[in-house]
Amino acid sequence: MKRIKALLYSLMGAALMTACTAPSAQTSTTAASSDAEVIERVIMARRSIRQYTDRTLSRDTLQQILLCGINAPNGQNRQAYELRVVDNPQLLQEISDAVASDTEVRMRRGASTIFAGAPCVVFIARETTYDISAIDCGLLGENLILKAWSMGIGSCCMAGPTRQMMQSKACTPYLERLGFSPDYELLYCITLGYPAESPEAKPRKYEEKIRFVE
Ligand SMILES: Cc1cc2nc3c(=O)[nH]c(=O)nc-3n(C[C@H](O)[C@H](O)[C@H](O)COP(=O)(O)O)c2cc1C
Numbered sequence: 449m450k451r452i453k454a455l456l457y458s459l460m461g462a463a464l465m466t467a468c469t470a471p472s473a474q475t476s477t478t479a480a481s482s483d484a485e486v487i488e489r490v491i492m493a494r495r496s497i498r499q500y501t502d503r504t505l506s507r508d509t510l511q512q513i514l515l516c517g518i519n520a521p522n523g524q525n526r527q528a529y530e531l532r533v534v535d536n537p538q539l540l541q542e543i544s545d546a547v548a549s550d551t552e553v554r555m556r557r558g559a560s561t562i563f564a565g566a567p568c569v570v571f572i573a574r575e576t577t578y579d580i581s582a583i584d585c586g587l588l589g590e591n592l593i594l595k596a597w598s599m600g601i602g603s604c605c606m607a608g609p610t611r612q613m614m615q616s617k618a619c620t621p622y623l624e625r626l627g628f629s630p631d632y633e634l635l636y637c638i639t640l641g642y643p644a645e646s647p648e649a650k651p652r653k654y655e656e657k658i659r660f661v662e
Contacts, residue, residue, distance in 0.1 A: 490598045495649060497602025498556055498564040500641030505535060505568050509599065513640070514570070517592030520584075528574060528581035529588060532626045535568040539622075544609075546618040553612055562609040566639030571610065573632040585635050592638060602643035607636040 510533060522528065534540055544561035547553060559565040572589060574581040593603045613619045614634060628634065 486598075490594050492649075494594060494597040495602075495647045496604040497639075497641070497643045497645060497647070498604050499558070499643070499645040500564070500566050500602065500639075501644045502567070503642040505601065505640060505642075507535070509601070510535065510568065510640075513592050513595050513599070513601070516595035517570075517588040520587040520591040522584035522587065523578065523580050526575075526578060526581075527584065528578040529585045530573045530575075530628050530632050531588075532571040532573075532628070533568065534571065534626075537567055540566075540569055543613065543619060543622045546622055547609070547612045547616045549616075550618045551612045551616040562612060563606070563637070563639050564604060566604070566641045568640040570638045570640065571626055572635055572637060573626075573628040574635045575631055576633050577631050582635060589636070589638055596640055600642065601640055603641075604639045605636060606639060610634050610637050 514531065514533065517531070518527065518529075534543075540561050540563055544553075544563065547562055548555075553562055555562060556564050563569045570592065572585050574585050578584075589605055593605065596603050613623060623634065626634070
C-alpha cells in the first residue's frame with residue numbers, strides 16, 4: 449500500500465511539474481519559431497546593393513552592425529581578422545581615384561567610386577599565418593550584411609575593388625593608411641549604405657549544388 453501511495457505521489461508530482469514547466473517550454477518554442485521566421489525572411493530578402501542614396505550612416509548604427517559581424521563563429525576564437533571602416537566619402541573617392549590612375553577599372557554606370565559610390569566601406573583583412581582565416585572573414589561579413597539588411601541598410605560584398613587596390617602602386621599610401629597589422633592582408637570589402645535600388649533575386653542552383661548522401 450505504501451508503495452502504491454508513493455507511486456501516486458510521484459506521478460502527481462511529475463504531473464504538477466509538467467504543468468508548471470509547460471508554459472515556459474511553449475513560450476520558448478514560440479520564440480524559437482518566430483526567430484526562425486525573421487531570420488529566414490532577412491536571409492531570403494537580402495540582395496547585393498550597388499546603388500545608394502546620399503543618406504549617411506551614423507557611427508552608432510555602424511557599431512551595431514560591426515558588433516554583429518565580429519560575433520560570428522571563428523576558428524579557435526582566434527578572431528583572425530582586422531576591420532577598417534571608412535565612412536569618409538572624400539577618402540573613399542581618393543582611394544578610388546588612386547586605383548583608377550594606374551589600374552584598369554570598370555566603374556559601374558553612374559557610380560563615382562570603385563565601391564559603387566557607397567557612403568561607407570568596411571575593409572576586411574585576414575591573418576596570413578592562419579590557413580583558414582578567410583573563413584572567419586567570410587562569416588563575419590555575412591553576419592554584418594544580414595544585420596545591416598535587417599536595419600534597412602544595403603550592402604555588397606566586394607573582392608574586385610580590394611584586388612585592384614592591392615595591384616595599384618598609387619594605392620600603397622592608402623593601404624598603409626588603413627593600417628593593418630604586419631601579419632594581415634586585405635581580403636575583401638563590404639560596402640554599406642541606404643539602398644537606391646531593389647534588385648531581383650538571382651536564382652540559385654539548389655538541385656545541382658546540394659545532394660544528400662546516404
Ligand atoms: C567573395 C565575393 C566577392 C564579390 N565581389 C563582388 C565584386 O567585386 N563586385 C560586385 O559588384 N559584387 C561582388 N560580389 C557580389 C555577388 O556578385 C553577389 O553576391 C551575387 O551575384 C549574388 O547576388 P545577391 O548577393 O544579390 O544574392 C561578391 C560576392 C562575394 C561573396
